[in-house]
Amino acid sequence: MDRIDDGLETKAGAGTDIAALFAEFSTAFEEFKRTNDQRLGEIEKRGTADGLLEGKLDRLNAVLDGQKAALDRAKAERARPAIEGKGQIADGEYKEAFSAYVKRGEEKALSIGVPADGGYVVPAEVETEITRLMTHISPIRAIAGVRQVSGSVYKRPITVTGPQTGWVAETASRPTTTSQTLAELSYPTAELYAMPAATTAFLDDAAVDVGQWIADEVNAAFAAQETTAFVNGNGTNKPNGFLNAAKVAESGWEWGKLGYLATGVDGALPSSNGADVLIDLVYALKAGYRQNASWVMNRKTQGALRKLKDGEGNYLWQPATAADGNATLMGFPLVEAEDMPNMDEDSFSVAFGDFRRGYLIVDRQGVSVLRDPFSAKPYVLFYTTKRVGGGIADFDAIKLLKFGES
Known part of the structure; x- marks a missing residue:
């Protein structure tokens, strides 16, 4: 205590x-x-x-x-329900066979779940539960766009500039319009793994729900690793984090880069009217994105911003109004992500934007488990993998605050 x-x-x-x-x-x-x-x-x-x-x-x-x-x-x-509760009979035969494989290593009747790279695919309910639990723990997954795919790479065409338009009289000639500019964004998936361990005695317990156990064991590890990648990942065998994107001062923003505003002070907010730069950041975002925007920062940065007031003496940071809600900053939800950098010289410690449109997470279907009773006797290891990708989806939907002079 x-x-x-x-x-x-x-x-x-x-x-x-x-x-x-x-x-x-x-x-x-x-x-x-x-x-x-x-x-x-x-x-x-x-x-x-x-x-x-x-x-x-x-x-x-x-x-x-x-x-x-x-x-x-x-x-x-x-929010956690039981996976293998009474009445869930869909795909029951496969779930029973998967449970037998996890507990005793029995592999019969599991051939339908063998992926190309080895291991056995968990039942659909377990995969859904792992993803759902990760959403509760992973702050970026909770606010980003998410798409499930069957291949290893997801490619998405996007319109950078639309076709030229205009008004004309009913009988006037129609000038040829400029073609729209298209770009293709690619999101390769990378393997994310965890390796929970259990004793034979634990697995022999008839009361053990192996699906729930695997979901509980891997979701925190998966969530921590993927959150780090969604923020800072370099795209090599992991997703591309949004802070890894090229950055440019908002006055010179162009597609392919994230725009930022500078505080004007290295590693800090201005000593007077510190809230003004936050207001400027809010209005650097277009109205269409602003209505669904969230703040993203770590605990230490949030602690510093809790002290700020507006011109009328009201605190800009406010706690959630309900137990299941989020704290707000200037009326917008605040998401705490510990992988965001601390306030330091030239750090990008605050992000603000519509992450549902601005950042895309790609989940490849299937979570596989490979049972290993040999490598760590007397423990049985379960090499559990899923494939995840991620990257910027709209470079105009997220803005950053740089704690620097320019």
């Missing part, structure tokens, strides 16, 4: 009681606001704030982060 001077705490005893966790989070944020108001008042009067007050604010920030993480875990746990 982590306790701070003002009595606020992250309560492990709250368990998965979402209402209690949400109430604690709301209480902590109210105390955060009171403390930050004191800090700002001291800065206004004396030019600096008391160190004890700054320390208390940092601890409150940590409490908010811890309670938010606990709330997220509780929501994911509540």
Whole structure:
């Protein structure tokens, strides 16, 4: 139990009681606001704030982060259904055969699930559950566009510029219009793997739901790896992250690059009117994208932006209004992705955009499992793989904030 001077705490005893966790989070944020108001008042009067007050604010920030993480875990746990529950009889024969393969290594009746690169394909319900659980854990997957494909590469034509149009009189001649410009975006899939281990005694337990066990074991590992790639991946044996795209100042934006605005200060927001650059970033995005836009940043950057107020003294950062919602910044949902860089010199620590249109995740159908009882005796290893790709889908749908002079 982590306790701070003002009595606020992250309560492990709250368990998965979402209402209690949400109430604690709301209480902590109210105390955060009171403390930050004191800090700002001291800065206004004396030019600096008391160190004890700054320390208390940092601890409150940590409490908010811890309670938010606990709330997220509780929501994911509540959303998890049983896979092989009573009444699910579709494809039952294959599920039974797959369970026998996982538990005892029996391979009969599984030939229909053998992919070209070895292993056995998990039942459809297990694949769906793995993807669903990953969506709860992977912040980028939760907001990006997702497409399932059967091949190893997905190619998508896109219109960069449309045909020339105009108004003419009824009997006037029609000038020849300029042809539209098309480009092709390619999304190769790469292999993502996890290797959970189990004892023979565990697998022999008749009560073990092997499909749920595999889904639980691999989803966190898959989600962590793919989130890193969706943000920073270089496209070599992994997806292309959106921060790996070419970048250009918004004033010189062109297709194929992500536009950015600079804060004007290395590694920080401006000391006065720091919120102005965030407002500018919001309106750098076209209205058609802005209505479905989200902020993406890591925990430390979010902690810094929690302290900002608008000209009327209202906090720009607001907690979720319901337990299953997202915090907001300037009214737009805020998504926490720890793979985003910290605020540093020339870092691109904040992204804002319509990620559903701006970033595409490609899932190849099929999750395969290869049973290995030999490499780590007395444990049985399960080499579990799926193929995932990703990359920018619309370079105009995402904007970045650069913490630098230009």
